[in-house]
Amino acid sequence: MRRKDSVIAWPSLAWEAAGVWRSVRPAFTEAGPERDTAVQSLKAAGAALLAWAVAGWWWNAPMALLAPWTALFLVQSTVYRSLLSALQQFVVVVAGTLLAAGAGVLTHNTMTAMALALPLTVLLGNYARFGDQGLYAATAALFVLVYGSYTGFDILHRLLETLLGAAIGVCVNALVRPPVHTRRVRRLGDRLPKDCAELLHTVADGIQEPYDEEQARGWYDRAVRLTGQVTDLRVARRRSDESYRLNPAHRLRSSVPAPPAAEWDVDWDRITEDIRATMRTLTETAALPDCVPDPLAALLRAAGDVAELPEGADDERPRALGVAAAAHRQLTAVLADGRFETMSALGGLAADTQRLLDDLTSVVSQRSGKPRRTAGRVP
Structure with a gap:
């Protein structure tokens, strides 16, 4: 039975590999959507690396993960969308962080604080003005509650690192081959x-x-x-x-x-x-x-x-x-x-x-x- 499954799997894998190669090859041979996708992907990865180098390696921030995590997702398809997403994400992260910190201080219990904060942050994230970035309200709340860091110093660092990552993501997208879609x-x-x-x-x-x-x-x-x-x-x-x-x-x-x-x-x-x-x-x-x-x-x-x-x-x-x-x-x-x-x-x-x-x-x-x-x- 296993031999039969492997016989069936190999042609499927070969077909999938050929399909991947057909998608990858145009990125090297001609200008087109495949090359645009490759460039934007490399820019996003480079922005995350730069944010980590600043926040984690040079600054040695206590919540350094937030900087590359934010930068990675803010290299959008246009510079305008990067700026808009940065503003939306920073607002929802601030809201999620403050709601989670308030629930933690009020209850002193992670489970109870989640029960209070997560419904509010999920509802907030569904507000249409926040677009795709609304999800990060609940994500930011989870970071706060799981790590159990409610002090003003920790909250300030979270917001500064998020702001740093957003700034790096937007700058990389705007200054390194900024996308123009004509x-x-x-x-x-x-x-x-x-x-x-x-x-x-x-x-x-x-x-x-x-x-x-x-x-x-x-x-x-x-x-x-x-x-x-x-x-x-x-x-x-x-x-x-x-x-x-x-x-x-x-x-x-x-x-x-x-x-x-x-x-x-x-x-x-x-x-x-x-x-x-x-x-x-x-x-x-x-x-x-x-x-x-x-x-x-x-x-x-x-x-x-x-x-x-x-x-x-x-x-x-x-x-x-x-x-x-x-x-x-x-x-x-x-x-x-x-x-x-x-x-x-x-x-x-x-x-x-x-x-x-x-x-x-x-x-x-x-x-x-x-x-x-x-x-x-x-x-």
């Missing part, structure tokens, strides 16, 4: 137009053949995921903006390419919503009349071309927009006939694609430096 914003900003274009091209090819409800629903699901990418982009942008707050050395990282401006998110939020509305209309239309697929496919294909054209293609974008606008006029003329049973859904399709063209025109105007288009939309 890579994910740039990656999502590059990926979103390409994914929009890919979906528009796929649908343009798909509607020229008979399609079923399941296929249309698949297009709609992909459009919904595009709107989710805009949400991810906004989250990444908030993190990027936070990484610049109170960052003393971000100007030294000038070689990092700047992400798209925040207005870019608003434009592509509208574009992805237009695509989603268009896909929803297609799911509601059982079959397109014979004269609709050709102009609609030409419109969607040209819109996809506009979305995916790279920076610098200023001459090609207006040309693609012109093709899309001509296809939309043809589509509108076809739908104006009014003979189709699906006229209500097809009318919605004309309005959805008009909004898509308006928003793509706005993006093209912005890229070319022209005033943003503010003309009214088709309701």
Whole structure:
């Protein structure tokens, strides 16, 4: 039985080791999240070592453990978050220490003091303003009660060592390769137009053949995921903006390419919503009349071309927009006939694609430096 278990375990261990190596290798070969994680981990370890060297080796403090323990957890993903966490942690440690000391002096019994102090400190730690640092209120209380040190001298040393560790953690994070998070914003900003274009091209090819409800629903699901990418982009942008707050050395990282401006998110939020509305209309239309697929496919294909054209293609974008606008006029003329049973859904399709063209025109105007288009939309 043991031999069989070992036979099964070795492939699992080999698979796990290969997975670990795939995660570790990019940290040495290319800039990316793996390298960022490795750098932040080494900084946290270095901050803890420095705090111990100051508090334990040079100062020979009686509670020296608290300095490296605090420094270790305050090398956060951004300098601003390190400062905020330091303030939160110091407040909860002070509160937890004082509550535990008061309970100890009052009861002179460790078990009874824990019964009094721990419920209060746990409740205090759940206060939303303290965030993830709230846990340390109860932890600080346990340190006080387990070691049985309630004197003013001991309490003062605990707070000074906590403050020392917090200062070292924040300084290491701010002065040693301070983190700036723009890579994910740039990656999502590059990926979103390409994914929009890919979906528009796929649908343009798909509607020229008979399609079923399941296929249309698949297009709609992909459009919904595009709107989710805009949400991810906004989250990444908030993190990027936070990484610049109170960052003393971000100007030294000038070689990092700047992400798209925040207005870019608003434009592509509208574009992805237009695509989603268009896909929803297609799911509601059982079959397109014979004269609709050709102009609609030409419109969607040209819109996809506009979305995916790279920076610098200023001459090609207006040309693609012109093709899309001509296809939309043809589509509108076809739908104006009014003979189709699906006229209500097809009318919605004309309005959805008009909004898509308006928003793509706005993006093209912005890229070319022209005033943003503010003309009214088709309701």
